[in-house]
Amino acid sequence: MYEQVFLLEKRDSEYQDLAGYRSGGGYSALSSTLRDSTPEQLIELVKEAKLRGRGGAGFPTGLKWSFVPKGGTSAKWLLCNADEGEPGTFKDRIIMEQTPHLLLEGMILAAYAIGAAKAYIYIRGEYVIAIRRLEREIQACLQAGLLGKNILGSGFDLDIYLHRGAGAYICGEETALIESLEGNRGQPRFKPPFPAVSGFYKGPTVINNVETLACVPPIVQRGADWFRSIGSEKCPGPKLYCLSGHVKRPGLYELPMGISLRELVEQHAGGTHSGKKIKAVIPGGISAALLPEPALDIAMDFDALSAAGTMLGSAGVIVMDESTCMVRVAHRIIEFFHHESCGKCTPCREGLAWIEQMLRRIEDSEAQSGDLESMERLYGNIEGNTFCLLGDGAVMALRGVVKNFRHEFIERIQQGARAA
Amino acid sequence: MKDQTLKQQITEVATRYPAPRSAVMPALHLAQAHYGYLTQEAMAEVAEYLHLPRVTVLEIATFYSLFHTRPVGKYHLQLCTNLSCMLLGAERLQRQLEQQLHIRCGETTADGRFTLTAVECLGACEMAPVMQLNDDYCGHLNEQRLAEMLQTLQEEPNRKPENGPPSS
Known part of the structure; x- marks a missing residue:
């Protein structure tokens, strides 16, 4: 039986405040680390655990931390990416609402590892409950000597500040997040230089996702071997999956990384709410290409989904039953990406506008034969031609729909031709 | 001043x-x-x-979409229309709101009380279809619940949002 570590089953306040979190062993990872380990040893531990970033890219967290130059005079920064905007995703919100200290303890540990004295949580502006709770609990930590000067008598100082976002999907992209935090429009920067070398105000900067940071205290407490014993060899650890759409029991599920998508949808979430057959499932937020029903026997991990042409992404699993119109789905997905394109790169800004118009014509049965092929020719003009991955995500999502349900698009186009 | x-x-x-x-x-x-x-x-x-x-x-x-350079109604209804909510009937709810309030998305009622906005994912898909009423999330919506909510708001002109805005 898998034992949960995110403590999310302890709903309704038990772990929401400092006393409750401490009564369950909270902050023992921090006190033992500050007492017994050097920052280098902590980085080694996270490397050994093979923790990979839960924000979507799956980059090894310990390795990311180790890229921050040791010593030096310029200030180092830890940024927590809590700008959870990928449609179908709500795991970070629930962590911050239910167990805010798991994130805060993870952040203090991460800041100790990289030598940061200030950290910011860039949090979605809409997440008002989480914002209030984090504000309150940061104050509690300051009073308890867990934040501020000389944390737990160790000589290590850290302040954590909340930075409330204001509704821009693109700010979840790490360089756009930095731009936004510097007071600019949230538009991605060209990489390299990578943030670990030159990030927030040109200082070495680590940006980690909420769930990633929340994995750190359990790793310290239970050890790297424990973490690696869950999930697969290359993608270990516990994972939060967000289930939504036409599913009987929508919600957040904590299960091992690498669980079968079919098991997740059919057993844990109870299959479709209507009892109808599943038509397709998006495995990792709407940027991820959907998988048609016969392809659901696949491991929910970074590598298996990548090999299948899609991605684990944010593990936002959206289930669609057989009543779903895939032309409508494609159009809605592209409307979203077009709306959220920051406008910096022409291929994304203009290309998505054109694709949106073509999809509207197809949906309204106003398209002509050849329009679908014209749309597909635009894919390559967007992919790989932009600073960030927003445009690539849009194309990946659209390609997945059209590849698996092409006949629905052709039927719409033929309907239009008959009506004309 | x-x-x-x-x-x-x-x-x-x-x-x-x-x-x-x-x-x-x-x-x-x-x-x-x-x-x-x-x-x-x-x-x-x-x-x-x-x-x-x-x-x-x-x-x-x-x-940024959360900053408003024009007046917003006393009750700002922000209906999520992204995929998870769309699959569970958000488009129907949008039509219902537009009909009952006699405005389109993006508009404010003449009396300045209601602003209706169609928004992208609110990060609460487990309670889809979902809407934000000022700062509060209202989930698991259907036509009946929405009609009741609107009626309550229309009948209680002095209802204040449950919580003020966060301080940061």
């Missing part, structure tokens, strides 16, 4: 960052909470307190 409390709040929040410019978003949140929306005067104040050109403040205020 400028408000000294707002000036103090903005000056304080600016100390959290390496440079005052970083505080433009929190300052705009504070100004918006203070004035209801971002008037020209509100943005000018933010610019003055943070020593920024006015155009910079305007640029930020118009880039």
Whole structure:
């Protein structure tokens, strides 16, 4: 039986405040680390655990931390990416609402590892409950000597500040997040230089996702071997999956990384709410290409989904039953990406506008034969031609729909031709 | 008449960052909470307190969707229309809201009480279809619940949102 570590089953306040979190062993990872380990040893531990970033890219967290130059005079920064905007995703919100200290303890540990004295949580502006709770609990930590000067008598100082976002999907992209935090429009920067070398105000900067940071205290407490014993060899650890759409029991599920998508949808979430057959499932937020029903026997991990042409992404699993119109789905997905394109790169800004118009014509049965092929020719003009991955995500999502349900698009186009 | 409390709040929040410019978003949140929306005067104040050109403040205020440079109704209904909510009937709910309020998405009722906005994913897909009423999330919506909610709001002109805006 898998034992949960995110403590999310302890709903309704038990772990929401400092006393409750401490009564369950909270902050023992921090006190033992500050007492017994050097920052280098902590980085080694996270490397050994093979923790990979839960924000979507799956980059090894310990390795990311180790890229921050040791010593030096310029200030180092830890940024927590809590700008959870990928449609179908709500795991970070629930962590911050239910167990805010798991994130805060993870952040203090991460800041100790990289030598940061200030950290910011860039949090979605809409997440008002989480914002209030984090504000309150940061104050509690300051009073308890867990934040501020000389944390737990160790000589290590850290302040954590909340930075409330204001509704821009693109700010979840790490360089756009930095731009936004510097007071600019949230538009991605060209990489390299990578943030670990030159990030927030040109200082070495680590940006980690909420769930990633929340994995750190359990790793310290239970050890790297424990973490690696869950999930697969290359993608270990516990994972939060967000289930939504036409599913009987929508919600957040904590299960091992690498669980079968079919098991997740059919057993844990109870299959479709209507009892109808599943038509397709998006495995990792709407940027991820959907998988048609016969392809659901696949491991929910970074590598298996990548090999299948899609991605684990944010593990936002959206289930669609057989009543779903895939032309409508494609159009809605592209409307979203077009709306959220920051406008910096022409291929994304203009290309998505054109694709949106073509999809509207197809949906309204106003398209002509050849329009679908014209749309597909635009894919390559967007992919790989932009600073960030927003445009690539849009194309990946659209390609997945059209590849698996092409006949629905052709039927719409033929309907239009008959009506004309 | 400028408000000294707002000036103090903005000056304080600016100390959290390496440079005052970083505080433009929190300052705009504070100004918006203070004035209801971002008037020209509100943005000018933010610019003055943070020593920024006015155009910079305007640029930020118009880039982000949660900043409002026009008045917003007392009740701001923000209906999520992204995929998870769409699959569970958000489009039907949108039509219902438009019909009952006699406005289209993006508009405010003539009496200034209701603004209706179709928004992208609110990050609460487990309670789809979902809407934000001012700061509060209202999930698991259907036609009946929505009709009841609207009726309650229309009958209680002095109902205040349950919680004020967060301080940062």
